[in-house]
Amino acid sequence: xxxxxxxxxxxYHILAAIPEGCVTTYGDIAALAGSPxxxxxxxxxxxxxxxxxxxxxxxxVNRLGLLSLTGPDFLRQREALVAEGIQVxxxxxxxxxxxxxxx
DNA sequence: CACGTGACCGATT
DNA sequence: AAATCGGCCACGT
Numbered sequence: 306x307x308x309x310x311x312x313x314x315x316x317y318h319i320l321a322a323i324p325e326g327c328v329t330t331y332g333d334i335a336a337l338a339g340s341p342x343x344x345x346x347x348x349x350x351x352x353x354x355x356x357x358x359x360x361x362x363x364x365x366v367n368r369l370g371l372l373s374l375t376g377p378d379f380l381r382q383r384e385a386l387v388a389e390g391i392q393v394x395x396x397x398x399x400x401x402x403x404x405x406x407x408x
Numbered sequence: 409c410a411c412g413t414g415a416c417c418g419a420t421t
Numbered sequence: 422a423a424a425t426c427g428g429c430c431a432c433g434t
Contacts, residue, residue: 312431331416335430342429348415349431365415373415382415 312338316350323364326389327406328399330368337408348373364406372397 306318315338331344351362363385367373383393
């Protein structure tokens with residue numbers, strides 16, 4: 306990953322590296338992107354992901370393992386996670402000790 | 409340049 | 422255990 310990439314570009318690269326069946330957190334992505342305190346911006350980037358990108362946006366949850374999305378988006382994320390074998394409770398929480406990805 | 413806004417986080421009630 | 426509070430910082434206006 307190139308240091309003069311923009312913040313969104315860095316986020317894209319990191320996202321692409323998350324293996325199927327694993328998740329990571331907004332804060333971790335921010336740290337990997339070189340801005341440890343920019344977790345909220347990671348959320349902002351994901352929200353504005355280019356139309357039709359194949360990036361696994363659904364593999365990002367908050368530090369507690371909770372899906373930070375609401376409404377129909379929440380349902381889509383849960384569906385996508387379950388589809389790759391990740392167990393998600395009905396309230397939208399996953400077991401971080403089991404699924405969290407670190408390099 | 410100066411705000412206001414968050415798909416957040418950690419510490420503190 | 423749950424709610425609240427500040428801080429955070431990229432981005433848009």
